[in-house]
Amino acid sequence: MGSAARGTWLAGDHDLDIFLSIPEDGDLGEAMEIARAIAPLHEERYAEHPYVHAVIDGFDVDLVPCYDIRDPSRIRSAVDRTPFHSRYVSRRIGGLEDDVLLLKQFMKGVGVYGSELRTGGFSGYLAELLVLRYRSFEGVLMGASYWRPNEKIDIEGHGSAVHGDPLVVVDPVDPKRNVAAALTLDRMAEFTTSSRCYLADPEMEFFLPPMPASLTREVLAERMRDRGTRFILVEFRAPDMVDDVIFPQLRKAEASVRALLEREGFAVLRNDVDVSTRKDGKLARMLFEQLIWELAPIKKHIGPPVWDPVHLQRFVSGNALPITGPYIEEARAVVEVRRRHTKAVDLLRLELPGLSLGKHIGASIRSEFRLYSGEEILEIDDPSLREFLSRYLNRSVRICRRVCCRCQ
């Protein structure tokens, strides 16, 4: 199964998927037995079903039991769908394999290839369907140049309604499913932009961009100083789970922390998260670049409308000795009171454990987290952190200044 089986296999890719299909009324356990026998040196893994992973002659081989189902509407798990995808593509892709390879390498080069939730990009199957739809590599780029959010592609004309995703590609073998469900709006936007740029200016670098070098400690220090902002780094042990579980939670936690900072007046310029793997487990990082990291020790506290006497009196009693007020503004009682946290790091140190950050991330932060600010961050001697900071500071997408004449 997979790209190896349909000749759309990118050089450098060493994954082989071998499916062991058993009759619909059969026993997956028997297929697992066969898998174990094929690869005596293996590791058992688990997605929706268990499967066997082994390294054979330098290839990462997955031996995946699945049911041999005739009617795709009776699929039991995602792996049962794969043979349908493979058959659908194999029967139609003849003569377009090179276009698929070009498209996949292009997507890889511009950073939108990979449907895991960490990337939120295009899967291999999605790339194949796009080539089937637009009939060539350049055809896909031309088509993508015109995409808008809520774009819909329905090759087989199933006409089924899938809503809410930025791009909807109706699965030809399972019309209720959106093949592009994992694609984020920004990956889609990046692909559209890169497609337009490539057509205007078809450079080799789109396929093979220069490897981004990690900045040295000195350059990092200089770049951070020049920005004049203050960086705050939160480090904690990432829950022991696959990236597809960690990343959505981490992004949600990042948004909650940012909301807390901004709610208290500590404006954030930008923020990002990272997970790096180490010998003793995974380390999660949240980085916040603060435009404001210290505030005057006073703040406005806005109370209820004066038309609500019970809450008004409660508010006034609860703020008995304000610095100024109470006074009335836009028909609400207002007091000016002492600000609890004048520094963003103090706010995080005290409020982070109490924040609702999702089950696993929350538990991990409550057990332990480290907080670094400004210069302290550069004292951490860890190549994965330098890589993360370099990526953060160099963040950039190629947007050409010439307008492509073919896509206007």
Add this chain to the structure above:
Amino acid sequence: MGSAARGTWLAGDHDLDIFLSIPEDGDLGEAMEIARAIAPLHEERYAEHPYVHAVIDGFDVDLVPCYDIRDPSRIRSAVDRTPFHSRYVSRRIGGLEDDVLLLKQFMKGVGVYGSELRTGGFSGYLAELLVLRYRSFEGVLMGASYWRPNEKIDIEGHGSAVHGDPLVVVDPVDPKRNVAAALTLDRMAEFTTSSRCYLADPEMEFFLPPMPASLTREVLAERMRDRGTRFILVEFRAPDMVDDVIFPQLRKAEASVRALLEREGFAVLRNDVDVSTRKDGKLARMLFEQLIWELAPIKKHIGPPVWDPVHLQRFVSGNALPITGPYIEEARAVVEVRRRHTKAVDLLRLELPGLSLGKHIGASIRSEFRLYSGEEILEIDDPSLREFLSRYLNRSVRICRRVCCRCQ
């Protein structure tokens, strides 16, 4: 005419309004001649019509020509309406004069008396109508305790629809007119709050509050330092016009300047305006208390959605060497660029003259303005400024902590 004629004249008030009414088809010029003859030492003033102002035996006497109109729908200017108001109140107020006096003094004490646009409070006629509606001083306070925005009072049951004002009191003699049109939402809210408080705790101070003392330079300095914020003061010559023209313009200019500051990231805690009269004309002041007055030299510049290639390419060309980017966020191109003004005072110094601040204020600021920040403000030796700053720092409305049992 006026309160003197109807026995609702507050002690300390030295204004007398004498109307010289001429037939509807007569000539106002003749009435002016008579006014000039009555008070040989006079000054001619101008509202909608010219009138004569004179000081006679220590009284400020206005001699106002008006038309003697029978049908109020044929009124030509505001002064023509006054005799109708006077007649309407005189015929009905008998026995309630003391209640009107209490109410006016109460309104004065809590700072909501006066319908000029500087105050935005209650006029004398409005106070009289409220007493006629609620039948006593305490009745008015009880009624006002229950007011909500868009409250409507229609004594004569005209049923006419006046919308949009916080309080609508249909004029008994001119149903299309809202007697409370000049009342602001906050003055109304303050009156409601004070009414409730007085009923819970009827203290003499509501009528005769202690005169607020101006703080000394030393106390001002200490109070401002304690707040930890940064004050910015803009001074300029106020246009040579009555307060009713200046104040609405000044409030609008104040809001524009605040919006400019906040748009650029300089958060404002609070702000206020003042006009003081001096020998050489009027001086206008705008005061901004900054939570943020200095920012990092970088900012995010958010461009068009990537789906719009023409504007996208223009944006990228116009930001050719950003500090970071372009990158894509929420499907828009974003660059991080150098911030033009890192200090709020620099921003104001350069951008204030170009801001749209209303005809008269704008012209005055373009011709000259002075900008003071922090300690500099305290070096200005002017009692009217100290008074303004004291009022600003002591801003407070009496909101009692006990809930009034009669208005729950």
